[in-house]
Amino acid sequence: MASFFITIFILMKRHKISALDFKRLLEGKSIKINDYITINATSEKNKNQRIFKNISVEEPILISGNYGYNLYFENNCSISNLAISDIHGLDEDRTLAITTAGNSHISFLRIQDSIPSFSISVWESSSITILKLSKVSMSSIYIKGKSLVSQLSIEKLSIERIHIKDQSKIHFAIINRETNCKYFSTSEETTVQNINICEKSVIENLTLESDKNIQGIDIQTGCRISEAKIGILQKINTLDIKDSTIDNLIVKDESKIEEWNISGNSEVHNLEFINNCRIHELSLINNAIIGNLEVNDFAYCYSTLVTDNSGILRINLKGGTIGQLRFSDCITSMIYFKGSNTRFDNGINLENLKVNSLSFQDFKINTGLQLFNVESNDAENSSIKFIRSNIGHSSFINVKLETFNFLFFSDSQISQSFLSQTRFPKRIETGMDRGTISHHRQVKLLYEQIKSIFQNQGNRTNTLEYQSLELSAYFSELSRSFAQSWKTRRFWAEEFIDWLTLCFNRHTTNFGTSWTRGFLALLVTTIPLFILLLWSTKGVVAVWPWQMNSEDFGLYTTQYFDFINPTSYIWKRWDFIYELEGGEIRWGVKLLLLFSKVLIVTIIYQIIQAFRKFGRK
8 A cells, every 4th residue: 555655656746857858858768767767758649749747847948940749748747948949840731739737837938930830728727927929820829727827928920719718817918019819718717817919919809708807908009809799797997998999899798897998099990788788987088989889788887988089979879878978078070879778877968079960860868968068070061960869858058059061850859958058050951852841840840949948948039039930931831831732722721821921920020030121021012002002093193203303202202101100091081192082082092091001000010029029028
C-alpha cells in the first residue's frame, strides 16, 4: 500500500528541467530525471504532437525556425516564459495547437511574427498569466473548464474565434492595433473583468452572455463591430464607445449596463433594447450618433442624454420604459419618433436644439414633450411633422417653428400643449393634394387646436390670429365642397350660406383681424354702388367721374359721404335723390338705396369689430 502512494507522489511531482531539456523533449528525445524516472514528450497517436506532463521550466524558452509540433501541457505543468517567434518552413494551411490542461500554468506565453496559423486552448482549471499574440494568424482561442487567463493581449493579427465558457475568467482582454476577429463570445457564468478594443480593430460578431459582472468595456480609436449582443443576465459597469462604429447592437435578456457613454464621432447604426434589459444611464456626447433606437418589451432605460452635437436619428417605441430622454445643445439632421407603447416617467426634453427634420409618427406619450429654444438648421430643407400622434401635455417655449420650411400635419392631437414665444410655419402640408377637401380639413384641424391652446391660456391676440386661419381653411374647404356639389348637381343650401358668410368676412376684415382691410372694402363696394345709384336716377347722365366738371364732381363727392353715413336717409327723405328723380323715387332706386345702406352698415360693423379686436371678449 505504501509503495502505491509513493508511486502516485512520484507521478504527480513536477520535474524541474532546463530550457535546453525542454527543447530536447520537443525534438523527440528522452530526458533522464534520476535513476528511476525518464520522461519523453512524443505521442504514439500523433507524431506532430508533444505532450508535457509534470514539468517545471523556470528559464525562458524560445521556439523559432522550422518548428511544427502541437504542444500539450497537462498534469500540473509550470512554464515561466514561452516565446514562439518567426516560425517558417511549414504549409500555410497548417494549424499549430497549444493546449494547457490539468492545472497546468504558463506565466508568460508570446506568439509573434510567424507564418502558420495557431490555436490556443486553456482547459481543465489551467491558467496563463499573460497571453500575448502579435502578427500571426490565429484559428481560435478557447478558454473553458474553470480556467484563467489574467491578461489576453492581441494585436495586428486575424483570428477566427475567441470563446470563454464554463466558469472561466479573463481579467483583461485587449484587442488592438488593426486586429480582425470574426467571433468573440462569452457564456455560462464566464467572468471577463475588462475588455479593451482599440486602434482600428474589427470584430464581426461580439456576444456577451454571462451572469457575471464586467467592470468595463472600452471600444475606441476607429474600431468597428458588425454585430454585438449583450444578454442572459450580463452585467456591465461601464461601457465606453469612442470614435468607433457598431452596425447592430442588441441588449436583451435582463442584462444590465450601469453607465454607457458614446462619444467622439462614434456611430451605432441600430440599437435595440429588449426582454427586460436595464440601462441606467446612456449618454451621447461629442458628435455621437445612433441611427435607429428601438425599445421593446419590458426594457427600461432610466436616463438618456444626447448633447454636444450628438443625435438619435430614429426612435421606435414598441414597449418598455424610458425614465427621461433629453436632447440638449445639439445640431442634428433629424429626430424621428415612432410608436406609442413605451412609457416615459419624466417625458422627453428637447432644448437648445437645431434640427433639420423633427417628426412624430404614430406616436403617443403618457407625459409630454418639453421643447425649449428649438429651431431649424436649414430653412430651405427642413420640416416638422405630426402624423397620427398625440403629444399629451407638452410645452413649446421659444420654439421657432416658423424657421422650418413647412409643417406636416395629419390626424394628430396637440391641443393639450402650452405655447410661449412660439410661431408656426405658414406652409402646411398634409400629404394630400392642396386642392382637396381633405387637405383643408387637416389644416382646419391644426389651426382650431392652436386657437384652442391660446384661448385656454387667455392669449387673445394669437387666438384671433389662428381663429382667422381656421376660418380661412374652413372657407377653402367649403369652396372646394361647393364646387364639387355644383358639378354633381348636389347643392346644399346650408353649405352655400356658410360659404357666403365666410366669403364676406374674409374679403372685408379677414375674419375680424384687419380694420384697414374693412375700410378698403367699404370704399371698393360703396363707390361703384353710389355711381350706379346716380346713373339709375332720371336727372343724371351716365358719365364717369373723370368726365364730370369740377362743380358736379364736388357736389357728388359731398353727397357720397352722406351716402356712406349709416344713420342718414334710411327713415327720412334724401332731398338730393328726390330732386334727381323729379319728386317721385322709383321702387328700383329705393331697393338699390336700401341694399346699399344694409351693406354699408354691415361693413362698418365689421370695421368696428375688427378695430376693437383686442378689447372684446
